[in-house]
Amino acid sequence: MLDKKYLLPQDALKLILHNLKPGCLTVETIPIEKAYGRVTAEDILSPEDLPGFERSTVDGFAVKAFDTFGAKESSPVYLTVKGDIAMGAIPHFSLSNGEAASIATGGMLPEGADAIVMIEHVNVISNDLIEVLRAVSPGENVIFRDEDAKKGEVVIKAGHRLKPQDIGALAGVGITTVKVFKQPVVSIILTGDEIIPHTEKVTPGKVRDVNSFTLAGLCYENGAVPLKMGIVRDEYDKLKETVQKAYEISDIILITGGTSAGVKDLTAKVIDELGSPGVLFHGASIKPGKPVIGAVCNGKPVFGLPGHPVAVYICFELFVKPVIHHMLKVTDKNFKKTVKAKISRNIHSQAGREDFIRVYLEEHNGEIWATPLLSKSGLIMSLVKAQGIVRIPSELIGLSEGQEVLIEIID
Amino acid sequence: MLDKKYLLPQDALKLILHNLKPGCLTVETIPIEKAYGRVTAEDILSPEDLPGFERSTVDGFAVKAFDTFGAKESSPVYLTVKGDIAMGAIPHFSLSNGEAASIATGGMLPEGADAIVMIEHVNVISNDLIEVLRAVSPGENVIFRDEDAKKGEVVIKAGHRLKPQDIGALAGVGITTVKVFKQPVVSIILTGDEIIPHTEKVTPGKVRDVNSFTLAGLCYENGAVPLKMGIVRDEYDKLKETVQKAYEISDIILITGGTSAGVKDLTAKVIDELGSPGVLFHGASIKPGKPVIGAVCNGKPVFGLPGHPVAVYICFELFVKPVIHHMLKVTDKNFKKTVKAKISRNIHSQAGREDFIRVYLEEHNGEIWATPLLSKSGLIMSLVKAQGIVRIPSELIGLSEGQEVLIEIID
Known part of the structure; x- marks a missing residue:
């Protein structure tokens, strides 16, 4: 019933993003085989033409297309077989009029050839003679030397989360390292005098840490590195000391618990003292998750998340995830399942x-x-x-x- | 036009799965903090009641519900405040009729209390007197001692891929390790005389390895461990030797390239000799990916994937991914984006x-x-x-x- 004074989640999020520079993380250069899921920090240009030479897309015979014009089953065209093209090799001959050469998928076209007749449309008469049963047009069944990527063309844009096939494409154009944003380090601080580590036996009144495990996994899934800072008692000095330490060694700070009556002002106070502009909202018009605190302190986002496990999950999805994407400057459209x-x-x-x-x-x-x-x-x-x-x-x-x-x- | 003799992809996949035992991977016990994304090998039971004691879900006052019956703004009920319940502590008193105790969210109910009045529905008159403005029913704003999980109840089923919140829940019931299926090791063998490593300069006729990078990433995404076996020339002895080695050290074998005319019989022959029943289909009614080979050799799936990068991707999605899930005995419904x-x-x-x-x-x-x-x-x-x-x-x-x-x- 008090929701009128709270912001809707999208407006609360806007407040945070408005105070955070996109792409504010440092950039690092890493080998492509370590770059799965990482976000590009710059446009990546192809250093060369791909494939760099004309290739066949089928198994068959390289020909001069005009030699085949008019060919059909009832009136085939006869061509002399000049030779075989070995895979991975430069053909050691060129085609003259009336000549063909056998070629496999991916093979390099010999000089003079401009199309490939599929093996299915050929009758092999002898080692050096074939019947072509169907005409091909110039360029048919051929990948041109820059058809996949042109030298200098943008292969992958900045702000793109690298998928398996993207890494494959980078390998294809001979790129071995890539500039990506550093993965944001997310400090996870648990508050609450009732919280104990998950390895301890519970006694009445105590509950085990659930949230640091959920949050760590959500960080992994979203390209961030979780940093567990442990459980802090509900005391100003201890919380202040831990939050200060987290501020120095991480990019995002999450404090769970301590947002509801009694200690809620403590968490907000500690966050507010960390830097400017400080707390931007305390509470949002959502259920669950209403007591969430959102802040930016000297360019670093800080969240006070409610202690309820479900609220923690919802608040991460609504606020922390888009903040991570903003810091990584992700430009990909975010489709959801x-x-x-x-x-x-x-x-x-x-x-x-x-x-x-x-x-x-x-x-x-x-x-x-x-x-x-x-x-x-x-x-x-x-x-x-x-x-x-x-x-x-x-x-x-x-x-x-x-x-x-x-x-x-x-x- | 030759598609009539080929199976549809779903029928081809069935042939493979029919020859593979679900859950055929070994089981290992690992700490829960390493288990994100892993697949449970057995039902996980809660070792205890959770939360193990009655907790408040709100900030307010613990009461005997019947004391509040009839309370409203116009005729509040007055209760004596017996004391404060500290977070994480066992209350050192019990409530008698007409008594209340202040309690925070997550606090343990004192003996005699059966409901919580929210702080918003109370006027605090003095340190030891409150006005209750609204009635609560027994159990209101309370989590019961086994309401989250009962001792012996299945918390997470076998065949479930562990999500962040699942790991949180395991921590909550004090489970520190979990039995999961070993991640399948997937050997990736590249064939083709035209293929060179991505670190090498291309010369005409050669192309760099693309597929091992795409496949490795797809393995990571699907809970498998890629094992790159390098590039093998199109020769029987070398391919046979590499495939045999892969068979000994991995759970799934992927061979890319070498499925089209010329060398295609080579790959199929090597696979077929590896074990029984051997090749189950050679070719499927799909585009791209038509020349795909599917085999099971002594319980291990082996695929010959076409060399085209797009075909590799499609064949992984259609065949390899469901085979990984089958081997991991995943029972989760697979929603797609x-x-x-x-x-x-x-x-x-x-x-x-x-x-x-x-x-x-x-x-x-x-x-x-x-x-x-x-x-x-x-x-x-x-x-x-x-x-x-x-x-x-x-x-x-x-x-x-x-x-x-x-x-x-x-x-």
């Missing part, structure tokens, strides 16, 4: 707030149905059981049973 | 064959249009430029301009 489904029951939502409902999916008679996991956001297992999330925008007051919704797949 | 788009021009396809057309995507007036990259499949850059792939099923003879299609996003 989605599926259309019908919602299996009514869900109430509050106008002015974005709700993120975990769902599991079931198929009935070819239709996908999404069933809300309406459990408390403090429950860890609801996120384990969820296969997707449905977002209820702030202008809606809920969803009706049977309504078609777009589910964002969690994986 | 897709987007609906309109195709920007007519595309012809051959009935009886599945065509995989690379497309790039553009938005015009809120509609997404997919433009086919109709380049030769030997061109590397077409896959770099592509943002998605549209599949033309074997029963269609093409797509018409403006037709709505489902694009599988490449990323």
